[in-house]
Amino acid sequence: MTEERTRAEGLKTSERIAWVGFMLFFVVVLAIYVARGIGLERDVADANRELLDAQMKLAQYTQYEVPRPAEVGLTNAQIQAMQRRGIARPELQLARSLLEQPELIPHAPVLGGQMHFVPDGIHVLNDRWVLATFEDGHIRGQMLLEYEVAHGNVMWQVIESYLE
Structure with a gap:
């Protein structure tokens, strides 16, 4: 035990x-x-x-x-709205219309030159404004134009311009 x-x-x-x-x-x-x-x-x-x-x-x-830059150019909705107003290719046709109207340039040429818009200097900012560069071979400038499209026609109005 x-x-x-x-x-x-x-x-x-x-x-x-x-x-x-x-x-x-x-x-x-x-x-x-x-x-x-x-x-x-x-x-x-x-x-x-x-x-x-x-x-x-x-x-x-x-x-x-610097904040993000603003969007420049036409949106798809703006392009479609312009197409309904009679402009099939808005940016191209706006540039052509402006190139055909050098009388919109409010500055006189110098040294026998002739004022004209620079084709590569035309920038469609939105569905209301265009920034365009112009020159006569001696002087150069830029201008802000307002436009309106109706029935395939473009009506221009100069807002501001300056010479460089």
Whole structure:
């Protein structure tokens, strides 16, 4: 009986050691996870600080940045509207119409030249305005014109012009 009692006490002691071992293992694992969590929180806080610094520097560099340029030219909807008004190829036909009307240029030629629009200098800005370059071979200028299309005809009005 003493042997059985000794054996039972030995088993209880072994069980207790096993349980204490498991408990120590879980405590160590828990401590590791807590330490990693604290480290990760610090890393996230540092990353947030670095991100904020980078955003502040970017804001300083871009505070004087020129905004995105405005869209220039006719939209698909504007082209379709002009086609309904009788102009099949609006940009081409507007340029041709303007090239045929040098009398719209409000400046006199010099040294025997003749004022005319520069074909590559005609830019349709939108469904209302055109920016056109003109010259006579000696002097050059630009002008802003307003136009209206009705029944395939283009009517022009000079808004502003200047010589370079």
